[in-house]
Amino acid sequence: MAQAQRFRALLDLCKRRGFLFQSAEIHGGLRGAYDYGPLGVELKKNIAQSWWRRNVYFRDNVVGIDTSIVTPHNVLKASGHVDEFTDALVDCLLTKERFRPDKAPPINFKQDKGQSSGKISIISPDKETAKLWEQKIQNELAPGAVVTRQGKEVLLHVKEMTTTTYEPATNSPFLTDERPFNLMFKTFLDPIDPIDRVIKTTIENDTSDARTIRDQVDNVLRPSTVYLRPETAQGVFINFNQVMRTMKTKLPFGIAQMGKSFRNEIRLEHAIFRTPEFEQLELEYFTAPWESSAWFQYWQKDRLAWWLEHANNKADIRTRNHEADEMAHYAKGCMDVEYKFPWGWGEVEGVANRGNYDLTQHMKATGENFEVLEDKPIVSSHLKETALITSVPQEPTRFVPTVIESSCGLNRALLAFLCDAFQQVQEPGKESRTVLKLHPRFAPVKCAIMPLTGNAEFQPYVEKVARSLRRQGLYTVIEAQKLRIGKRYYRHDEIGTPFCITVDHQTLEDQTVTIRDRDTAEQHRIPITDVSSIINEKIWGDEAPELE
Known part of the structure; x- marks a missing residue:
């Protein structure tokens, strides 16, 4: 199947089975806007939770935050977005x-x-x-x-x-x-309609020079001007001291945030790959300057490992270091994680050494002091021996921390993992069918419980198995449609359900069920009492939680 045709087939599946819908479709749709259906919202949540577990819960020096989407003009003026965040x-x-x-x-x-x-x-x-x-x-x-x-x-x-x-x-x-062309969405936090001020200022202006009129209008509206944030990072930086004080943190430490950002993109393309509204998974990791290069290397390796761990086709994931003319003027280095989409390689995550630019800019604009005092400068115990550790001070020292940023696009991650999982299976003598080989941690539905028939005698066992799985936080559905069991298996293969459990006549005799694996189609007989532990082990592996 040609790549373009394959991508169209994937998008058709996403609409038909409830992953993605065109936003406001019954009203003609909105270009570049998508709604996530019942399966799409589960897939997105599972990817985000995996990221959060790995970067927050598995560490003792990373905390979370959730900052406002509506951002004051002064914040984005200080960060440079108001003046510099433009495209041609x-x-x-x-x-x-x-x-x-x-x-x-x-x-x-x-x-x-x-x-x-x-x-x-x-x-x-x-x-x-x-x-x-x-x-x-x-x-x-x-x-x-x-x-x-x-x-x-x-x-x-x-x-x-x-x-x-x-x-x-x-x-x-x-x-x-x-x-x-400035990429930010501007709006106004004001009970007075700003258009009235625009009209009044224009009428009172005695010049026909458009630039002069625009400057005067901007000055009148500035007190009420706000923006939809173009990135989640600035909310982290302006709360740096708040987090340090309330959480009693010491360097190195990180602040993680998941949330929506908005960019008035000139060109929207490839479904959810580039849209004006998107979600970010961002980690700002604050380090001493003498450790920053080592931590930059650490996070590049760590983030690539997460992508490779959850992908089927590892050759379709690569890293690319930015050339000097690609990087922001303040960046010390930047690496992209890229996925090979049907139309070519595309960025899905960036890891950057942002230096101390952001904290310094907000210090200059507000007078807030983001300097950290190290009484006894040392090398973090988290780091192994490395030549990247340089110039460790021998005396107490003050400095503005360096920031290593990991920024993952959740929408792009979802699209990449869907492309990676989408497979057309051709079996001898049968029509081709779709199997969505999502990593079990990402699969929207973890288990489908299938009574062999609609007989009422099966129902207590179906409910018992479903209850045991749901108590472990696993999204489980009961698939009781009047279809042959094979067709029900194939329906769940198509949406990526990794495990199907069949309750049949033998269940009534010996309290066992059949568990079917999506990827191998192998079936095994197991006791009902073992279902939860076996499924948890298959999904989480070394990350499996302890069961009661």
């Missing part, structure tokens, strides 16, 4: 498409043989649109130009190509100049 934006005057210049292929210029002249092929979605575009080029965009049309292809005849290094996916050359 280009509009196409023909198609009304909006995009980043670096995200499009070069123009398709069909050069005449032996000549500098040729044609630019502009691809429209259909013949009717091609007619409209042809008229617009001739009447508005390039009067007098030679334009022809072949089906849904508009051909613009040109004498020669000069220098255009970008264009939209339609191949149109009718582009505006680049301009900066």
Whole structure:
């Protein structure tokens, strides 16, 4: 199955079985917005809980926090987001498409043989649109130009190509100049409608200069201006002293946060891969500067190990170190974890050495002191002998901690693990079927209990098994549809349920049930009393909790 076709089949499965729905679909939908259905919300929760267990519960020096989504202007001014969090934006005057210049292929210029002249092929979605575009080029965009049309292809005849290094996916050359575009969603925390102030300021302004009017409007609205946070990290940084004081923490320590962030993306793509609303799993790890390089190396290895542990196809996960011209000006280093999606490699997590930039910026803006005093500077016992430990002070010293950040996109993680798990199985003499080989820890439904028939005598045993699993926090369903047991197995293979347990006539005789493994299709007979312990061991392995 071709990669694009395979991805479409996955998205169809997600909609059909309740992983992902187009948001507000009955009202025409909202571009780039998705709702997570009953299975999708479980999968997302399971991935997030695995991340939280590994990074918070399994450590003695990481705590959690949950900060406000609505963020004051001053916070994001200090962090640099108000002034610097921008992309270049280009509009196409023909198609009304909006995009980043670096995200499009070069123009398709069909050069005449032996000549500098040729044609630019502009691809429209259909013949009717091609007619409209042809008229617009001739009447508005390039009067007098030679334009022809072949089906849904508009051909613009040109004498020669000069220098255009970008264009939209339609191949149109009718582009505006680049301009900066701030990626944050701005809103106003004010009982007074801000539009009234905009109108009043515009009327009172005695100049026609748009820049002057805009500056005056911004000044009037600034006291009530807030933003939907573009990242969860800044909420952690501004609470640094609060956490240290209340939790009595000492370096090195981390603050973890899961939550939604918002970016007004120019181009939304690949379902939930790039959307304006997304969730982040972020860890800000605060270290002494002489240990920061060692901790940076540690977290790169640790985070990659988590991805590899839960993936089927480990070759589809790689790391990539950023080049110097890719990194933020304050970063000391950055590594991406990438997954090989059907359209190519894409970032799913970043690990960065942010230096002490963020804490320093908020200190400058507020006067708050984020310096830490080390009376007896030492090397953390968590670190092994390494050449990366440098310049340990021999006397008491004060410093602003260095931050090592791990930032994972939960939506992208969900999409990556779905792509990794999606398999089309072809069995001899049968139609192909889908098996979603999600790691058992991630599977939305952990167990399906299946009475062989609808006989009432099976019900007490079905309920007993389900109750024992649910008490362990395992999402368990009772699958009592009037289908052959094989078809019920296949339905749960399709949504990734790792274990199916069948209650049958033998159960009535010896209190045993059949457990079926999704990945091997092997079946084993086990006592009802052993179901909970066996399932827990299969799901959690070394992480299995102690059962009562």
